[in-house]
Amino acid sequence: MNTNPLDPLHVKAVVEAALLASQEPLPPAELKKLFDEPLANDVLRRVLEELRGDWQGRGIELVQVASGWRFRTRPEFQPFLDRLNPQKPPRYSRAVLETLAIVAYKQPVTRGDIEEIRGVVVSPNIIRALEARGWIEVVGHKEVPGRPELLATTKTFLDDLNVTSLAELPPLDDLGALLDQPGGSEPPVAAEPGTESSEDAVEEPRRAAA
DSSP, X not given: OOOOTTOHHHHHHHHHHHHHHOSSOBOHHHHHTTOSSOOOHHHHHHHHHHHHXXXXXXXXXXXXXXXXXXXXXXXXXXXXXXXXXXXXXXXXXXXXXXHHHHHXXXXXXXXXXXXXXXXXXXXXXXXXXXXXXXXXXXXXXXSSTTOOEEEEEOHHHHHHTTOSSGGGOOOGGGHHHHTOSOOOOOOXXXXXXXXXXXXXXXEOOOOOOO
């Protein structure tokens, strides 16, 4: 007997398999592409909520983030997994986190806006590091002389915080700790004269004294 392609149990199994196999969050529109027949929004939502319940109390959980749905390791188990990969990730400096916080909580902003708030000239390297990490992007230009770029955070930034929207951003004091995780940041480049040092972009973890 052929399986009904939209049988709830079959849909649930297919969606679960796709989410487990994907390295990136999958939005509902992508999940619907798994099936030849149209899948109603309420059916997909119910399936996702059932899956989230099924994985409660296990080492992995299903969460909704800005870009869609994904499985992730529960935070309380991360210290154990770190033992398999003891190399510490780069740590972002205070200058980078301050710049990111301004963009996150004041967006969209120009580099001049950031400099006015921080009271220092911002190195292009800091902006470049945040763009390379995928946390900020140019979303337009301010209609003033010179038309400076307007910067805003990305869905990747929200995904890394495990939130779905800017309204769910954590308290400002928690931002640095939540983003202190392995990332694909690029190494610093030389800063321009009169700006913050290139060392302000990414601080490599220091070895503990023997």
